[in-house]
Amino acid sequence: MFKNYLILAFRNVARQKALSFINISGLAVGLACCFLILMFVLHEFSYDNFHINGDRIYRVITEAPDGLSGIANTPYILAEKLPFDFPEFAQIVRVIKRETERIYTLQNNVWFDEKNVLVADADFFTMFSFPLLQGNAATALKEPHSVVVTSKLADKLFGSQEAVGKTINIKIGKDLYPLMITGIMPSMPGNTQFQTNMICSIDVSEESCRAIKFEFFGQAFDFLQEWGANMFNTFVLLKEGRTAAEIEQRFPEFTKRHIGDGNPVLYELQPLKAIHLHSSYLHGQDGGDIRKITLFSGIALLILLIGCINYIILATAHSTIRAKEIGVRKVIGANRLDLIIQSIGESVLIACLALPVALILVELILPVFNSFTLRSINMDLLHNWRITTGFLGITTLVGVISGSYVAFYIGRFNPVQVLYKQKSARTGKSLLRKGLIVTQVTVFIALIFCTLVIYRQLFYLDHKDLGYNKHNLLSIPMEGISVKNNYTTLKQALLSSPAIQQVSAGSGAPPFQIGMQSKITVEQFPDGLDMEWIAVDYDYIETMGITIKDGRGFSEQYGTDAKEAIIINEAAVAALKFTNPLGSTIYFGDQNRLVIGVIHDFHKGSLTDKIGPTVFIPSKELLMRLVVRPVAGKEQDAIAHIKRVWVQFFPDVNLDCRFVEDSLAELYQTQHSMASLMLVSTCIAVIVAVMGLFGLALFMAEQRTKEIGIRKVIGAPVSSLVLLIFKEFFLLVIFANCIAFPLAVYFINKWLNNFAYRVDTGWWMFLVTGLLALLLTLLVTGWQALRVAARNPVETLRYE
Amino acid sequence: MIKTTNLTKVYQTDEIETTALNNINFQVNEGEFVSIMGPSGCGKSTLLNVIGLIDTASSGEYYFNGIEVAKFNERQRANIRKGNIGFVFQSFNLIDELTVYENIELPLLYLKVSATERKKMVNEVMEHMQIMHRKSHFPQQLSGGQQQRVAVARAVVAKPKVILADEPTGNLDSKHGDEVMNILTELNEAGTTIIMVTHSPSYAEYSNRIVHLFDGKVVTENMKNKFHL
Numbered sequence A: 001m002f003k004n005y006l007i008l009a010f011r012n013v014a015r016q017k018a019l020s021f022i023n024i025s026g027l028a029v030g031l032a033c034c035f036l037i038l039m040f041v042l043h044e045f046s047y048d049n050f051h052i053n054g055d056r057i058y059r060v061i062t063e064a065p066d067g068l069s070g071i072a073n074t075p076y077i078l079a080e081k082l083p084f085d086f087p088e089f090a091q092i093v094r095v096i097k098r099e100t101e102r103i104y105t106l107q108n109n110v111w112f113d114e115k116n117v118l119v120a121d122a123d124f125f126t127m128f129s130f131p132l133l134q135g136n137a138a139t140a141l142k143e144p145h146s147v148v149v150t151s152k153l154a155d156k157l158f159g160s161q162e163a164v165g166k167t168i169n170i171k172i173g174k175d176l177y178p179l180m181i182t183g184i185m186p187s188m189p190g191n192t193q194f195q196t197n198m199i200c201s202i203d204v205s206e207e208s209c210r211a212i213k214f215e216f217f218g219q220a221f222d223f224l225q226e227w228g229a230n231m232f233n234t235f236v237l238l239k240e241g242r243t244a245a246e247i248e249q250r251f252p253e254f255t256k257r258h259i260g261d262g263n264p265v266l267y268e269l270q271p272l273k274a275i276h277l278h279s280s281y282l283h284g285q286d287g288g289d290i291r292k293i294t295l296f297s298g299i300a301l302l303i304l305l306i307g308c309i310n311y312i313i314l315a316t317a318h319s320t321i322r323a324k325e326i327g328v329r330k331v332i333g334a335n336r337l338d339l340i341i342q343s344i345g346e347s348v349l350i351a352c353l354a355l356p357v358a359l360i361l362v363e364l365i366l367p368v369f370n371s372f373t374l375r376s377i378n379m380d381l382l383h384n385w386r387i388t389t390g391f392l393g394i395t396t397l398v399g400v401i402s403g404s405y406v407a408f409y410i411g412r413f414n415p416v417q418v419l420y421k422q423k424s425a426r427t428g429k430s431l432l433r434k435g436l437i438v439t440q441v442t443v444f445i446a447l448i449f450c451t452l453v454i455y456r457q458l459f460y461l462d463h464k465d466l467g468y469n470k471h472n473l474l475s476i477p478m479e480g481i482s483v484k485n486n487y488t489t490l491k492q493a494l495l496s497s498p499a500i501q502q503v504s505a506g507s508g509a510p511p512f513q514i515g516m517q518s519k520i521t522v523e524q525f526p527d528g529l530d531m532e533w534i535a536v537d538y539d540y541i542e543t544m545g546i547t548i549k550d551g552r553g554f555s556e557q558y559g560t561d562a563k564e565a566i567i568i569n570e571a572a573v574a575a576l577k578f579t580n581p582l583g584s585t586i587y588f589g590d591q592n593r594l595v596i597g598v599i600h601d602f603h604k605g606s607l608t609d610k611i612g613p614t615v616f617i618p619s620k621e622l623l624m625r626l627v628v629r630p631v632a633g634k635e636q637d638a639i640a641h642i643k644r645v646w647v648q649f650f651p652d653v654n655l656d657c658r659f660v661e662d663s664l665a666e667l668y669q670t671q672h673s674m675a676s677l678m679l680v681s682t683c684i685a686v687i688v689a690v691m692g693l694f695g696l697a698l699f700m701a702e703q704r705t706k707e708i709g710i711r712k713v714i715g716a717p718v719s720s721l722v723l724l725i726f727k728e729f730f731l732l733v734i735f736a737n738c739i740a741f742p743l744a745v746y747f748i749n750k751w752l753n754n755f756a757y758r759v760d761t762g763w764w765m766f767l768v769t770g771l772l773a774l775l776l777t778l779l780v781t782g783w784q785a786l787r788v789a790a791r792n793p794v795e796t797l798r799y800e
Numbered sequence B: 001m002i003k004t005t006n007l008t009k010v011y012q013t014d015e016i017e018t019t020a021l022n023n024i025n026f027q028v029n030e031g032e033f034v035s036i037m038g039p040s041g042c043g044k045s046t047l048l049n050v051i052g053l054i055d056t057a058s059s060g061e062y063y064f065n066g067i068e069v070a071k072f073n074e075r076q077r078a079n080i081r082k083g084n085i086g087f088v089f090q091s092f093n094l095i096d097e098l099t100v101y102e103n104i105e106l107p108l109l110y111l112k113v114s115a116t117e118r119k120k121m122v123n124e125v126m127e128h129m130q131i132m133h134r135k136s137h138f139p140q141q142l143s144g145g146q147q148q149r150v151a152v153a154r155a156v157v158a159k160p161k162v163i164l165a166d167e168p169t170g171n172l173d174s175k176h177g178d179e180v181m182n183i184l185t186e187l188n189e190a191g192t193t194i195i196m197v198t199h200s201p202s203y204a205e206y207s208n209r210i211v212h213l214f215d216g217k218v219v220t221e222n223m224k225n226k227f228h229l
Helices: A002-015 A017-045 A076-085 A151-158 A203-211 A244-248 A251-258 A290-321 A323-331 A336-373 A385-411 A415-420 A431-463 A487-495 A540-544 A570-575 A635-649 A660-667 A669-703 A705-713 A718-752 A763-789 A793-799 B044-051 B074-084 B100-110 B115-129 B144-156 B174-189
Strands: A057-063 A089-098 A104-107 A110-113 A117-120 A146-150 A167-172 A175-185 A198-201 A230-238 A266-271 A474-477 A500-506 A516-522 A525-536 A548-551 A565-569 A585-588 A591-599 A614-618 A625-630 B002-013 B016-028 B033-037 B059-064 B085-089 B162-166 B193-197 B209-214 B217-223 B226-228
Touching (some): A002 A017, A002 B100, A017 A336, A017 A669, A076 A230, A146 A167, A151 A175, A175 A198, A175 A203, A244 A266, A290 A336, A290 A385, A290 A431, A290 A669, A323 A336, A336 A385, A336 A669, A431 A669, A431 A763, A500 A525, A500 A540, A500 A635, A525 A570, A540 A625, A565 A570, A565 A585, A570 A614, A585 A614, A660 A669, A705 A718, B002 B044, B033 B044, B044 B162, B074 B100, B100 B115, B100 B144
Parallel strands (some): A117 A198, A146 A175, A525 A614, B033 B209, B085 B162, B162 B193
Antiparallel strands (some): A057 A230, A089 A230, A104 A167, A146 A198, A474 A625, A516 A585, A548 A591, A565 A614, B002 B059, B209 B217, B217 B226
């Protein structure tokens, strides 16, 4: 019997070529999307789940009081104090990832750039399950100035020579640290947050922190003792039987004793396995995002749903042609179960035919997908049983789900009706089919609408006036460089080029990553308000192109500005409830300052954040970023000049000179990649859905060949015949619009709410989307109707 | 073998009620060849469908081989149908996607007959119907007469007790019509009960008994030379 079903199914596929093409390609595209997402989801959930003690490893994080944000990093001193208060911890390991630019390795006078260098406590290799090829996991990082490198890096540095015992030099800031290689590890697996080629002992960070001489209003800042210096990831291994909850309960008491009451810090324990996907709300953390997985999965399922709906719609429509066969089978003894098995078997066969097409699509798309998601996922069907089972499971499930309704539908066929009365497609109750068409069109309308809104918001992000002149502006970091003595001469040297118009510096430059906050006291708020501050050179505001609303900017002509002046933004005027801000007194740092100017608000960072109250103070000591404005059209000359000057001043320090516009674009990289994803998904969804509509219109036009012939004979114009087919779809598309828009508005508003500054969903967007959907439907259905209407009526009637 | 008592079939569409069969009392004995005649819409095909268990009666009793089957559900009716009843239709109703061989084989598949046995039975019946040379052809490649031979072959392959033929010659010319009638007569002589709906008095003459229907009622029965009013 199975053979009979198989023969029939294959013959149907071969005979109904257009229908089979639509079904197989629709399902293949849907399956390919699902396969990609399945591999991505499995990869994302496998992050750091291979550590033997993984269930007992937690990271200490700092939560903001609102619980909505936090910091992944903690201070160095935390790990020093924790063991005394928490004997429940078996091990504590600090890890810090060093920036790329300032890390080099030196061997035989050859410099290497090395990205993502980790510095970690001695217990790193015993807490985490990273095997060593050479060296002892317990002692590899115990001795000062020791380092473990991957075999790949060892090969790069020493070729075929033995690497263990050799010394490499690593440069942090201006200082060179010699490190002895004490162990070799294999390359890190792709599914760990610790992506690195070398792990140094913790003393490297201790010494580099001590080397930074940083003064904050006259007082030396000790990075190793300050509770506010959040630089390290602190991992803890709980002893057997202890729970995170019991420890977290005692954190408030711990912070109160060590940090004090003033600014309560909320420490929490984050499970190791949750770090990769559940840390998007934490500053200083990059990695996956469970929201991205949900979005990807949702879109993939929607495309698969459209593919399945195509199959159901076309198979039920086609089943009316096959009604005779079903009737005959029933008459000669087939029961409902036989027909269900046959129908589901056929849809599983179609899904299986779609499987190789889907696999080829996945293989083709995977490199693009990997570069888009920054992952290195492989489709290793032979060795990864989870992926293979998943693929086969999804394919079978899709076949069964698609075939189930068709089975139910044909199971109800009455043999007397189908054999004697030649039941046609239009006489059957097609409410469900209409419902499916509406669902399909709803999905693609909603996707088109969301894509339109996302691209409009991105345009807004890229083109909004930020309150300063972001064009043609360069920003150069100077952290870790002693600029105090060199700044004035450096500035003069830079300005000596005719290609450079202005040079200034501040404690930061847009886009600001993390601002500095301090308490500001005014008459209206004697207890003070936490407010962001920016230390600037006198001409910073002018160089940035920030406009002054009231008063004046800083000027060296006023000798008192350095110690007594302060400039505030409009948001600060509102926050401090000033009615007449100029001349008001603000207590900041260690003294009273006079408000000499009010500047218009400007966006320091991303448009996701609201402009906060900010104050500016003049300082030549806290300058950490140079801002350089080249003469328009002479940017390359300016950059070449900056490079020459930089080498003269800081021959050992790498220059990182970037256009502010490029850094701003990086801020919205996630949004841009999401927009690309939406655009691609929408195109796929629309193509698959339109193919389905095409198939259905083809079927309906064929079904109505006789009717169209008769209408033509009695004088109906071709336009009315097109309308005849189109009107069947018109109402459905209108109805789909009514469902799609509220849904799309709901979801897109959730996304838009991430931005403090956003576009609104204008009426014209609804109109454009609605008209686009109608136009597509008209094109697809109208073409089919035209094709039938163009036939000679005598021929169509004779044919009938 | 077949007995109906007050068999009634009423069709209900919106506000219109149509009585297709009105208290039919009808009996067919094993080995009989009965023709049902009457004008279009008199209920001939409906009676055949109810007897063939592909349609249900609205009321009345129906005994098949002594078992009351009128109230049987779909699954039970399907079980009685397979192996016991063979159908021949005016429009042949062959499955276009299956070859001659596969069409004939179909009832045996539902009866779960073994592959070897199936092959033997199908070949036998094709031989008998003289369509062996057409076994790999699809229905569209055959003439009307050949298609009806295949349909008859499919109806008889499982050796059913009854064959129900609904105007089996309706779509055929006289030559092919005669051929089909000869085959049915042959089958009847071999012991198969045949009930045939026909418009043609000459083909009705092939049967032992003719039943006339009018407006859903049996009006006359003609058994050989005997009239019942």
